Amino acid sequence: MSEVALENKKNTVQKKKKWKLSQLIGFVILLVVTITMLSPVWFMVTTSLKTTKELLLFPPTIIPKVFAWGNFSELFTNTDIKFGQQYMNSLIVAICTVIGTIISSSLVAFGFARYQTRSSGFMFMLVLSTLMLPYPAIMIPQFLLFMNLGLHDSLLPLILPSFFGSAYMIFLLKQFFSTMPDELYNAGRIDGCSEFRLYWNLTLPLAGPALATVAIFSFIWSWNDLLTPVLYLDSQENFTLPIGMAAMLSSKFRLAPWNLLMAASILSVMPIVLLFAVAQKRFVEGIVLTGIK
């Protein structure tokens, strides 16, 4: 009996040891992967703190010899760059786009999810088919439209389209709204809810995760968009961040200011990181619930 007990104990110890080893290997692998993934971020941060002379050193220094914190303030003080103005414009465009996309897409998605008519399937296909149109195909006609409306060289052409729905977001939200039980809506109707209140007071509060996903996606798309602002904006005071940052690389006649560009990159990823940190829980739920990545 005691021998068996001893054997069992031995087995447990061995098992424990084995598990620990695998844990260690896993840990090492994770560490290597983490370092690999973080190295570009490290490169971005250190480059942003280097002086112009140090940028050209080879091999590159891993830690800057002199920490040039002034690079960050230069972004805001250098009148050629106008970083602060561009940051503000990008924020205005991105926030308005998020609001527009959420209002318009959720309303349309609600319609498609809750009301069935003979043509609703066809209409939904029609909406989805607009996903097939690449932006360059509608670029010129849309440009002409906004030109004729006199909105060229303002932020409105970047914001207004979001108030007319986005097929991708409509699809995403419709998937979510379709999963809500009919009983809920029937109960609402019995209690005297109008159709709009069913949308406003019932659907939207329950759709938090899906709306968070829509908000994050539309924010990132608008924040990173370069082509549309380049087409519509002429005056420097209207430029958005991607234009400003692309312009820093424009000159083939001199060294690209990589240190300023990296400082700008750090500041420009901040809103996305913050947004993700705030909405992370809901965002992940949204991906799970709508099945969209």
Add this chain to the structure above:
Amino acid sequence: MNKKWMSIAISLTLVFALLAAACSNKEKTDGGKGEKVTITHYTIDSPDRTFVEKLIPDFEAKHPNIKIKVTKAPYEQFDSKLQSSIAAKNAPDVTSHWGYGGFMEYYNKDMLMDLSPYLEGFKASDYNIPDDVMDIYKVDGKTYGIPLNSYVTVMLYNKDLFDKAGLPYPPTDYEDKSWTFEKMVEYAQKMTVDSKNMEEAQYGVDFGFGERDQRPQYFGANVYSDDTWTNGGKPSEINLSKPEVVDAYKTLYGLIYDKKVAPTPAFSQSVSGQFGDPFLSGKIGMSVVGSWSLAAAADFSFNVGVAAVPQSPKGDVRSVLYVDPLFVLKDSKHPEEALEWIKYLITTEIQEKSIELSGGNPPVNQAAAEKYYNNFEGIDPKGIQQVFDGAYKYGFESYNHLISNYSQINELFINELAGVENGDKKVEEVLPVIEQKLKDLLARVNKP
């Protein structure tokens, strides 16, 4: 309830309609003579181009009836913004081929205005522009562009590496017959440390003479038939299978793989990133490069010198000239006023001022050249002048300004020659492939 929603919808529609109407009623195009007209100057968003904004107040004070508006785009998006604004009938008045496309591409797309009718009384000599430079942008006797800046190809060298190898500095005089291609290779061999260890490795020469299809010209060979330069940039024959062209490419890429004195693309990218110039890393002895690299000379972490491109083994083209012009686009409603602005930019006073404001753009106005040569700290102005004089004498205009649909042609060369540059393929196997693809491409794009 329904009524309420209906009324909201109707009022919203009305608001939008009013807004649209109000916006579209904005002031229309500027009127005829005597009234103030706006000239749009479209450029790359980079300090050496956007400095023109600082010249506007002075110009507008001298020309009260003209207002200048500068619009800009990053380099990569320059062409797409230009194309879309032309399509939307919102084209700028004044611009240049600052994107990927060149003069002939613009010309063949019928984007440019013939300036000849407005140039009566205009003499290039009044602006100290040499006649042959002025002629670059003429087709069939009609002027389509006014030169603004003239860049050349120069040799930059790293004085520190020369000193370390105990070599004399290369000469600035193009007439110095001792400065030959072989001599350059010999110097390069003495400076090269061909090592797998990136920290030790350094190379003698990086021969970046023009774009890839123009490089054989240095060796006395021409990729395109001669009619290309007179028929609007449409080559009737491609000479890639001619022995002199094959030999030229073999000599060129032999610098990397036979002589091992030039850096591989992998080395260049690892020391300077995808688009960077490996010379800046301080690990290249001599670099044959466009003179715009001079503008960054003050930032280099080593001492730099300027020299003549060595004498070619055959042929006499030793420099690629990049004369940047200003065009007036065809849709411009105010070509005369646009031309006033262009003329202002090439006056001696403004060209001198532009050198300083731009950080070192080489003026086309030769009276301002003196100031340009004195602009680079630590480099002897007389040396720079000698190099520029020689480059003009032995120069040939850059192919990308002269050949139609150049961006596509250039991309083909870059993609196909990558195999040779990486050492995976031989020149002899790649050139016939390029020849065939190029013929197909030209047949397609140059269809009458």
